[in-house]
Amino acid sequence: MVKLLSVRLGHLLLLFSVFVTSSSQAALLFSQNPLTSPAPVFSGPPSIGLGKVIDNFMLTSGAELTEIEFWTFEGQGLVSNEFDLAIYSNLGGTTIDAPIWSAMVSRNQLVETLVADFGAQVGQLYSHTLTLATPQNLLAGDYFFQVAASPTNGSPSPVGWQLSAISGTPGAPPAAISPLQSNQIIFGDINTNMAFRLAGNLIQTIPTPSTFWLLALIFSGYLLRRKS
Numbered sequence: 001m002v003k004l005l006s007v008r009l010g011h012l013l014l015l016f017s018v019f020v021t022s023s024s025q026a027a028l029l030f031s032q033n034p035l036t037s038p039a040p041v042f043s044g045p046p047s048i049g050l051g052k053v054i055d056n057f058m059l060t061s062g063a064e065l066t067e068i069e070f071w072t073f074e075g076q077g078l079v080s081n082e083f084d085l086a087i088y089s090n091l092g093g094t095t096i097d098a099p100i101w102s103a104m105v106s107r108n109q110l111v112e113t114l115v116a117d118f119g120a121q122v123g124q125l126y127s128h129t130l131t132l133a134t135p136q137n138l139l140a141g142d143y144f145f146q147v148a149a150s151p152t153n154g155s156p157s158p159v160g161w162q163l164s165a166i167s168g169t170p171g172a173p174p175a176a177i178s179p180l181q182s183n184q185i186i187f188g189d190i191n192t193n194m195a196f197r198l199a200g201n202l203i204q205t206i207p208t209p210s211t212f213w214l215l216a217l218i219f220s221g222y223l224l225r226r227k228s
Contacts, residue, residue, distance in 0.1 A: 027202045030057045032164035034071040034195035036116055036125060051176030051186055052148035053161050055194040056090055059143070062203040065101075065136040067129065069197040070147050071115065071162035075123015080159045082106045082150035085130070090142035094185050096177060101136045104150050125162060135200065145196055146177070164193035 032055075068085065083106075086099035111129040118124065149159045161173070172188035 027063075027200065029059060029063050029065065029198040029200050029202070031197040032166050032193050032195050033197075034115070034125065034127075034162040035165045051179050052084065052086075052146050053173040053176045053194065054088070054144040054146045054185070055174050055196070056142060056144050057196075057198065059138055059140050061140050063138050064201040064203060065132060065138055065198060066201065067131050067199040068145075069127060069129045069199075071195045072126050072128065072147075073123055073160035073162050074126060075118070075160065080149040083110075083128070083159065084146070084148040084150045086146040087136070087138070088144040088146070090144050092142070094187075095183050096144065096185055097183070099146075100138075103130075105130055123160070137203075144175070145194075145198070147194070147196070162195040164195045166193045 065087075070085075072080070082104055084102075085105055086102035088096050088099050091097065107128075109130065111131075113127040113129075115125040115127050147159060147161045172192060173194060174188055174190060174192050176186045176188065178184040178186050
């Protein structure tokens with residue numbers, strides 16, 4: 001009877017000896033590559049009422065955002081020396097709350113790469129990469145990502161934010177924040193995606209043995225052996 005009790009108690013303590021801890025793993029969180037062929041296409045301020053262009057993305061698990069990359073098309077007056085970046089929760093309607101993360105980023109804070117030059121009459125495609133000084137924790141869920149020209153450039157209008165290859169065809173941006181009401185979303189072409197990439201660390205839950213419970217298991221086994 002004592003041996004049976006010892007076995008059952010041992011099994012019970014073994015179950016309690018496992019608890020959940022979090023672990024992070026470097027990963028690509030979201031990516032929509034820029035469209036560069038058959039012709040350069042890009043968003044422009046007139047296409048969606050001068051609002052700040054946004055596009056949605058989804059995370060299937062919690063993550064720590066450490067790096068943002070986006071592409072701009074600079075031509076026909078679409079040039080910005082400072083960018084207004086932000087991430088919003090997607091509430092599933094036509095309204096939006098204050099951003100959960102935002103930053104005014106000058107070009108000297110970005111790693112910039114000239115991807116393609118289509119000539120003076122068309123413009124140039126640039127990649128911009130920002131490494132966050134402080135990682136931003138994001139829960140699993142739906143979000144919007146914003147790229148706009150900073151108001152210090154004279155207007156919060158969208159820059160020439162590059163369309164994504166996923167869309168395949170030119171069109172108006174997918175959505176924008178109204179310039180008249182900062183909590184209102186103007187929806188554009190839902191078949192269009194913007195080009196951006198998010199990287200960081202996936203936050204995972206991994207069962208890990210607890211030192212306390214392992215010691216308790218060993219000690220209880222020692223006591224039961226003495227009684228038997």
